[in-house]
Amino acid sequence: MKKSSALHTAILLVTSLMMPESNAEDSANDIQAIMPDKYQQLFENYCYECHDSLFEEGEVNLETLSFDLGHDLQTAETWQKILNVLNSGEMPPKKEPQVPAEEKTAFLGDLSNQMVSARKILSDNGGVITMRRLNQREYVNTMKDLLGVAPDVSELPKDDDTGGFDTLGASLFFSSDQFEQYMSVAKESFALAMRESPPLKSKIFRVEPEMGASRNYRERLEAYKEAIKRSDAFFAQKEKPATDFGFGDAYGARRSRQNAVDWIPQLEEYLGRPETKTGATLQVTIKSGGFVTVKLPGLSSDDAGNYVLRVRAGAYPDASKRLQYLEFTKKVSGDSGETRLGWRKIHGTVEEPEIIEFPVTHIAGEKAQYIIHQRSHQGRGDKNLWTYDRKVNGMGTTPGGWIDWVEIEGPSAPAEDTRNPLDEVFFEKPRNWDDATYARAVIEKFAGRASRTEAPSEEFIEKLFGLYENRLEDGLNTEQALVEPLSVILSSPSFLYMVESTGSQGKPRLSERELAVRLSYFLWSTAPDEELLRLADEGKLSDPEVLSQQTERMLADDRSDRFVESFLHQWLDMYRLDMFEFNAVSYRDFDNATRESARREIYETFRTLMDEKLPLENLLKSDFVVINDVLADYYGIDEVEGWHFRKVKVPEGLPRGGLLGTAAVLAMGSDGLRSSPVERGAWVLRHLLNDPPPPAPANVPQLSRLEGEILSARELQEAHQEEPQCAQCHVKIDPIGYGLENFDAAGGWRMEELVKAHGGDGEKSFEIDSKGALYDGTEFSGFYELRDVVYSRLDAFALGFTEQLISYGLGRPYGFTDYDLAQSITKQAHAKDYRIADFIHALVQSEMFQTK
Structure with a gap:
């Protein structure tokens, strides 16, 4: 064929x-959920000015809203929003006439009762779990389990972004x-x-880096000296053209000479170091903005297996802590950039080097080369930093480490x-x-x-x-x-x-095997293992005690890291950590190592709470952090050695402990240059207070009247509040962001904000004003009090966490009909001090999780 x-x-x-x-x-359902017509007058008196057919602020039109709450899910969800904003005091706006207390109490009482009926009416119609395709994470994991290789998914359908989790069936x-x-x-x-x-036949291959860097620098030095001689010879005569001296024209001759004069001092300084005769000093290279790198021999597609990279290295004692690290990367054939694999701190010195080991696994079918250099910034950050430092010291960024030799040993079988x-x-x-x-x-x-x-x-x-x-x-x-x-x-x-x-008809329960599959993809993002399938085939998995034991087993397995990372990344909008390139001159310590460690801090903290059965409240406030040596340096915490993450007690006076003190969360609330009170405030409302703000209107003004002025972040946001279309949201969001203004764009603590003029010279320093208040009037005087206020809303945070867990675990958006489920799960977890595993157990044991 x-x-x-x-x-x-x-x-x-x-x-x-x-x-x-x-x-x-x-x-069929004979229950009714209808609000009395008398409340039309309440809407007319207090709501229609903003929420009628003409304005529809917040995309809410009360003129056309059906008073039959059980009509459909969209109607019921709109009434739920009305209940929420009236309960919280957000509506009507404080500057507008308020609903009298007696009238408001009666309305809320009737609405709450009708909500109960509406949920019963819509419970059979809502909460549909859409049959869905495996997302790319699940597909890769399942294929690896079946065939032992990771498939290339670059050409497969993407997981369409619906603003929710990548487990949502609709996308x-x-x-x-x-x-x-x-x-x-x-x-x-x-x-x-x-x-x-x-x-498999293991072997060792050693690289002596001085054969590369020092030779390259000597050749460049000779070339620059020769360029000066040729340029001087050209300008010393007038008969011969520039081309006879190797230049395109007179301008080229002058430019070549100036380049040589600029770069010869750094070349001579590097080659003048005695240690560069036996090894390589790690620094930003001449002019190119790259690094002195040590490259190991490339591994072919047939060289699969485990390897150990071994480096004999020392650090310069006067270098910044940031540069006393080695950065390990991988360059895969066909890829445009390098993949960062990790970092290791150098404890040895040039006089007394140490041997550092770094394990890697080379994947079958992949051609790759492993590379070692100093810690790096995003994009052009290192070149920009080197240029800035060169203006200060004439030499550029000073080196941090020196490598005597590097070797790679392998392959070996797992x-x-x-x-x-x-x-x-x-x-x-x-x-x-x-x-x-x-x-x-x-x-x-x-x-x-x-x-x-x-x-x-x-x-x-x-x-x-x-x-x-x-x-x-x-x-x-x-x-x-x-x-x-x-x-x-x-x-x-x-x-x-x-x-x-x-x-x-109706919603039949999952079969035993279907339950095994749903549970496994929820916690492991892959197909069930032999033990799960055996219990399912024996008809035992749906037994509550057996199901609880299996859930506990799966949470203790390393494969549950997939749940931790994918759930947290999407729930906390951690994609924002990669949205902006941070200014290396302003935030030189917030480099790739810090950013990746900050990301892992969130995952490792959650993992620690799971493993040690600690309460969810530690995500809001705790006396410990879960960090490695990179973050310890960044946070200013001493005596933390090693790349692995571990619990460390927060020293007195440090503003860490809880999500609000993490570099990742704070960096996500910036644009890489300045902190953003509105982004940070909206993030807190959305993820910690379970009170998400509405989306920004399409016609946000640019405030052109302020062009050229140097304003603090607070002044800039207060200017937005003067605009009618912005005021209602900003008055709720921004004050929370002000409470985090003692943190700069990269999460470092500060007492003043230094603002540089956009596109020009000049700068101005502002003392941080971190006072603010929640929309309900609760005041705070700074970060610590804001954190306490958020911590006091633990129940709201727990409910929001539950809603997100339901959406991720069931593969559909959290909806109106899930209210009772969320309340039940939160209540069960509350009885056990809000331990993370208990939320998961409660969801898995629920009828909704076990229903089609």
Whole structure:
């Protein structure tokens, strides 16, 4: 069979098996939830001025709002917003006429009662868990479990951003025209997994870096000296053109001479160091803005395995703490940049170097080179910093470390797990089986594992076996011929989708296997392991005690780090940490090492709370931080050695402990140059107080009247409050941000804000005013009091955390009908001091989690 014909057959096979939509019917309900018509007058008196058909502020139009709360989810959710803003005192705005207390109490009482009825009415219609495709994280993890290799997902459908989690079904779809993409990735993954790797034979290769850097610098020095001679010779005569002296024209001759004069001092200073004759001093290189780097020999696609990079290095004692580190990176063939792997502090000196080891795993099929240099900034940050330092000291940024030699040792096989997942796919053929029997068994077993919940149909297996036979006719051997049908399995909806069968009406409970799948993808972002499937097949997993034991086991497993990182990254909007390039001159210590360590601090803190069964309140305020040596240097905490993260008591007087004191959260509330009270205030409202502000209006003014003025962050935000379309939101958001103004854009503590004129000279210093108040009137005088105020709202934080956990775990947005579930989970966790694991247990044990 021709290749195109085989592919066409595979496409027809898969598209014919696309999963049907749910045909669940809505249940009838005789309950009513209708607000009395008399409250139309309340809206007319106090609300229509802003929320009528003409203005619709906050996208709320009360003139057309149905008083039948059970009409649909959108109506009910609008009434829920009304209840929330009246309860909190946000509406009507304080400058507007207020609803009399007696009238407001009656309205809120009626509305609260009707909300209970509305939730009952809509509970069968809302909360639908959309059948969804595996997101890219889940797809990669599942493929690694099945084949032992990580697939290249760069050409696969993206996880469309819906403003929520990447587990939300509405954004994860699959169409038949994408089948070829998945099919191609599956085949490439099989080809990589089936490669015959040569026997592992460990070896050591050493690099002496002085052979590179010092030789390069000597050659440059000679070239610059020669350029000066040629330039002087050209200008000393008038008969011969510049081209005879190696220059394009007179301007080129002058420029070359000036470059040489500029750079010769640094070259001579570097080569004048005795240690550069036996090693390499790490610093920003001449003119290019790069680094003195030590590069190890490249590893090919066949060199997979574990390696150890070994470096003999010393630090210069007078260098900044930041530069007394080694940065390890990887350059993959075909990629434009380097991947940062990690950092190690140098404790030795040039006179007494130490040996530092850094483990790496080289991936099969990847060509890569490992590189070592000093700590780096984003983009052009190091070059900008070097240029600034050169104006000060004439030499640029001073070096921090020196490398005597580097070696790489490996490869070695993983010590903890030598099992090859492919051995389970192509298991050993029994002696009494022929090839056809074996091939059919391989297909059946693999299809069963890949589909996860239900055994594949006989029709599906038969068609897959037909593909296998067609490939045999093309001259392939048994294993090679099986790649096509097995790749079809990995491209079919039964594998790519979280498949849960549906009943004829209502919301039937998950089957045991479906429960195992939902739990595993929730906590591990991959398919269930053998123990989960065994318990499911024995009908025991849904037993509350067994389910609790399995949840506890899975949380203790390292694979739950996937939940920690993906949930926190999306819940806390941590993508903002990569949105801006921080000014290296202003924030020289907030480099890549600090930024990545700050990101990990959030994950490791949450992980520590889980492992040690500590209360959720520690995310709001705690007497400890979870940091490594990089962050210890940044925060000014002594006696923290080593790259690993651990709990450290916060010294007296340091503004750390809790999310509000972390460099990551504070840096996310800036633009890389200045702190942003509005971004920080909105983040606190959204993530800590569970009171998200409405989106900014489309017509935000640019305040051109202030062009050229140097204003503090507070003055700038107060100017926005003068604009009518901005005032209502800013008056609620900005004061919270003011309470965090003692932190600069990169999360460093300050008492003054230094503001430079935009696009010009001049600067002005402002004393920080961190006083503010929440919208309900609760005042605070600075960061510590703001943190205490937020901490006092622990119940609101816990409820917000629960709502986000529900959305992530169930794969759909948190909605109006989830109110009772959120209240129940929060109540159960509260009874156990709000320990993180108890929120998770309560969700897993809930009827909603176990319902289709």
